[in-house]
Amino acid sequence: MYYRKPGEFLMVNMHDPVLMSQLTSAGLTNIDSYLIALAAFQRGLSVSFHRFTSTEEFHFKSDEGYLAELFSVTDGRHTHYFNRTIGDLTPPELSVITTDKHRTKERLQKHGIPVPVGIVANKGQQALVEKFIRISSAREFVVKPFDGSLSRDVRVGVPPAELLSCVQEHPDARVVIEEQIKGDEYRVSVVDGKAVAITQALQPHVIGDGVRTIEELVAEKNRSRVANPVFRYLPLKITPDMVSYLAAGELTTLSVPEPGQRVILSHSFSIHQGGDIIEVTDAVSSEVKEVAIRACEAFGMLFAGVDVIERRQGGKTEVYVLELNSRGSIEAHSYPLAGEGRNNTVAEAIIDRYFPDSIHNRRFPEAVINVKGVLEALQNGLFSSVTLPTLASDWVHKRIKLGPESGDRVLRRIKYSFLRHKLYGLLHKTDTGEFIFDCAGPEADFQDFMKMFSPR
Numbered sequence: 001m002y003y004r005k006p007g008e009f010l011m012v013n014m015h016d017p018v019l020m021s022q023l024t025s026a027g028l029t030n031i032d033s034y035l036i037a038l039a040a041f042q043r044g045l046s047v048s049f050h051r052f053t054s055t056e057e058f059h060f061k062s063d064e065g066y067l068a069e070l071f072s073v074t075d076g077r078h079t080h081y082f083n084r085t086i087g088d089l090t091p092p093e094l095s096v097i098t099t100d101k102h103r104t105k106e107r108l109q110k111h112g113i114p115v116p117v118g119i120v121a122n123k124g125q126q127a128l129v130e131k132f133i134r135i136s137s138a139r140e141f142v143v144k145p146f147d148g149s150l151s152r153d154v155r156v157g158v159p160p161a162e163l164l165s166c167v168q169e170h171p172d173a174r175v176v177i178e179e180q181i182k183g184d185e186y187r188v189s190v191v192d193g194k195a196v197a198i199t200q201a202l203q204p205h206v207i208g209d210g211v212r213t214i215e216e217l218v219a220e221k222n223r224s225r226v227a228n229p230v231f232r233y234l235p236l237k238i239t240p241d242m243v244s245y246l247a248a249g250e251l252t253t254l255s256v257p258e259p260g261q262r263v264i265l266s267h268s269f270s271i272h273q274g275g276d277i278i279e280v281t282d283a284v285s286s287e288v289k290e291v292a293i294r295a296c297e298a299f300g301m302l303f304a305g306v307d308v309i310e311r312r313q314g315g316k317t318e319v320y321v322l323e324l325n326s327r328g329s330i331e332a333h334s335y336p337l338a339g340e341g342r343n344n345t346v347a348e349a350i351i352d353r354y355f356p357d358s359i360h361n362r363r364f365p366e367a368v369i370n371v372k373g374v375l376e377a378l379q380n381g382l383f384s385s386v387t388l389p390t391l392a393s394d395w396v397h398k399r400i401k402l403g404p405e406s407g408d409r410v411l412r413r414i415k416y417s418f419l420r421h422k423l424y425g426l427l428h429k430t431d432t433g434e435f436i437f438d439c440a441g442p443e444a445d446f447q448d449f450m451k452m453f454s455p456r
Contacts, residue, residue: 011343011365012038012042012343012344012365012366013365013366014334014335014341014343014344016366016368017428017430017431017436018366018368018399018426018428018436018438019368020229021428022034022368022369022370022371022372022426023229024229024232025371025372025375030067030068030069030084030371031229031230031331032084032085032329032330032331033068033069033070033071033082033083033084033085034068034369034371035330035331035334035344035346035347036071036082036084036085036330036347036350036351037049037071037073037082037369038344038347038368038369039344039347039348039350039351040073040351040355040358041367041369041388041391042363042364042365042367042391043351043358043361043362043363044358044361044362044363044364044390044391044392044393045073045074045075045351045355045358045361045390046073046074046075046076046387046388046390047071047072047073047369047387047388048071048072048074048385048386048387048388049068049070049071049374049378049385049386049387049388050070050071050072050384050385051070051378051381051383051384051385052070052384067375068371068374068375068378069083069084070082070083073351073354073355075355075357075358078354078355080354080355083327084327084329085303085305085327085328085329085330085350086303086326086327087302087303087350087354089302089353089354090301090302090303090326094299094300094301094326095326095327097299098299098301098304098323098324098325098326099147099326100146100147101120101144101146101147101176101323102120102146102176104323104324105118107298107299108295108298108321110298111294111297111298113291113294113295113298113321114291114318114319114320114321115320115321115322116142116178116179116180116181116320116322117136117138117178117179118142118176118177118178118179119132119176119177120146120174120175120176120177121167121174121175121177122173122174123167123168123170123173123174123175126164129163129164129167129177130164132177133160133163133164136160136179138160138179138180139159139160139180140156140157140158140159140179140180141158141159141160141163141177141178141179141180142154142155142156142158142176142177142178142179142180143155143158143163143166143167143170143175143176143177144175144176144178145170145172145174145175145176146172146174146175146176153170153171153172154268154270155170156180156267156268156269157180157267158180163177181309181311181320182311183309183310183311183312183318184200184309184310185200185201185269185307185308185309185322186198186199186200186201186280186284186288186292186307186308186309186310187199187200187201187277187305187306187307187328187332188288188289188292188305188306188307188308189303189304189305189306189328189330189333189346190292190293190295190296190301190303190304190305190306191302191303191346191349191350191352191353192302192303192349192352192353193293193296193297194293194349195281195288195289195292195293196342196345196346196349197279197281197330197333197342197345197346198279198280198281198284198288198289199277199278199279199280199281199332199333199336200277200278200280200284201269201270201271201275201276201277202269202275202276202277202278203264203265203266203267203268203269203275203276204236204242204264204265204266204268204273204274204275204276205262205263205264205265205276206218206221206257206262206263206265207257207260207261207262207263208256208257208258208259208260208261208262208263209257209259210256210257210258210259211256212256213253213254213255213256214246214251214252214253214254214255214256214257214263214265215238215253215254217257217263218236218238218253218265221236222235222236224337225337228335228337229331229335230331230332230335231271231277231335231337234271234272234274235274236265236274237274238253241266242265242266245264245265245266245267246263246265251263271332276337276338277332277336277337278336278337278338278339279333279336279338279339279340279341279342280339281342284310285310285317285319287310287317287319288308288310288319291308291319291320291321292306292308292321295308295321295324296324299324301324301326302353303326303328303350303353304324304325304326304328305324305325305328305329305330306321306323306324306325306328307321307322307323307324307325308320308321308322309322330346330347333345333346334346361393362393364391364395364397364440366397366399366438367391367397367438367440368426368438369388370424370425370426372426373386373426374386374388388424389424389440389441391440392442394442394443395440395441395442395443396440396441396442396443396446397438397439397440398439398440398446399436399437399438399439400436400437400439401434401435401436401437402414402434402435402436402437403434403435404432404433404434404435406435411427411435413452414437414452415427417449417452418437418439418449421441421445421446421448421449422441422445423439423440423441423445423446423449424439424440424441425437425438425439425440426438
């Protein structure tokens with residue numbers, strides 16, 4: 001049980017094994033949804049997951065919800081609908097604009113917010129691209145899809161001599177070409193005018209130990225990524241591009257870096273191409289936070305993941321906005337590869353904004369959502385929605401541990417009694433073979449359930 005004090009966020013053990021088991025079963029596609037739904041669930045709001053978006057409530061995003069990405073939250077008076085991190089307080093037209101990189105840049109420039117110099121070009125506009133090359137003083141360029149996401153098909157570090165061919169060979173017919181800015185890249189999650197959490201993107205790299213090859217160091221790094229619920233699905237892969245990048249530095253995958261030597265493996269900063277994410281909220285400059293907040297204000301956005309780059313030169317700091325993501329991912333704030341995660345603060349801040357009257361509700365910081373059950377119900381096609389029980393203020397949340405010697409008969413009996421007493425929860429098997437019953441329900445029902453464990 002927990003009551004939140006003014007100005008603080010609920011502290012959840014994000015590495016709790018029961019919670020981690022649910023996140024790893026959820027997969028990368030809906031961890032964001034899980035975190036926001038969890039913030040609502042733990043404060044006693046009613047959460048429902050939905051299968052389809054054919055109703056008006058999900059007009060702001062059209063996806064199917066079989067991965068538990070679509071959910072609604074209600075306090076009995078107000079109901080709001082979410083698709084991952086985007087909620088119904090974000091107007092649909094803003095999602096359209098921020099997906100269009102060119103229109104996004106135009107609005108940012110109109111509000112005096114720095115953005116990289118660039119153009120939009122079709123494959124057939126060779127003269128336009130050549131003119132841009134002539135008037136630009138940049139040594140490297142970035143080529144990215146006009147309306148892409150997740151760093152899909154983004155080319156970085158493209159020299160002027162290769163820019164035209166890069167555009168011609170790009171899988172998209174229309175692309176954005178920008179002068180590449182060298183600096184530190186950050187993702188700033190802005191909620192209701194506040195920079196709640198910030199991560200830094202790092203290029204794929206390994207640190208030498210003087211013994212192992214780059215290939216072996218990559219394999220070791222992937223073992224650590226597997227332990228992270230976000231990055232376990234995003235391994236660092238040895239690709240032809242990586243081999244070429246290493247060759248430019250007279251290295252191969254069989255090279256043995258010196259102890260402490262940091263070897264960059266790619267131009268890209270994307271986690272989908274093996275990049276790292278580290279937590280830096282308390283370390284970044286105030287300029288980074290201010291520019292990200294101004295970018296959101298330029299669009300009137302309640303929440304956005306703002307990608308910025310900070311360049312320092314000649315004693316001067318310049319911050320440029322690269323993109324605004326109206327459905328920005330928040331999971332890496334809770335599970336960075338380095339640095340202490342920010343707990344579930346971004347999701348908490350989002351729910352605070354949508355349901356301000358719930359800020360001081362009683363909390364259940366160890367309660368988890370049985371997402372396995374939700375996914376099974378939605379994916380079998382028999383249910384259009386699944387509503388979780390509401391954790392009422394007079395409920396209790398408990399965990400019961402059973403030894404590995406507990407047989408199937410005992411477990412079946414407990415499960416039956418669990419359901420008969422209308423308790424909510426799940427059964428988790430630990431790495432040591434023990435069992436944990438995570439359950440919540442009215443105090444009287446729980447006490448009646450516990451009688452089965454009393455000696456007769």
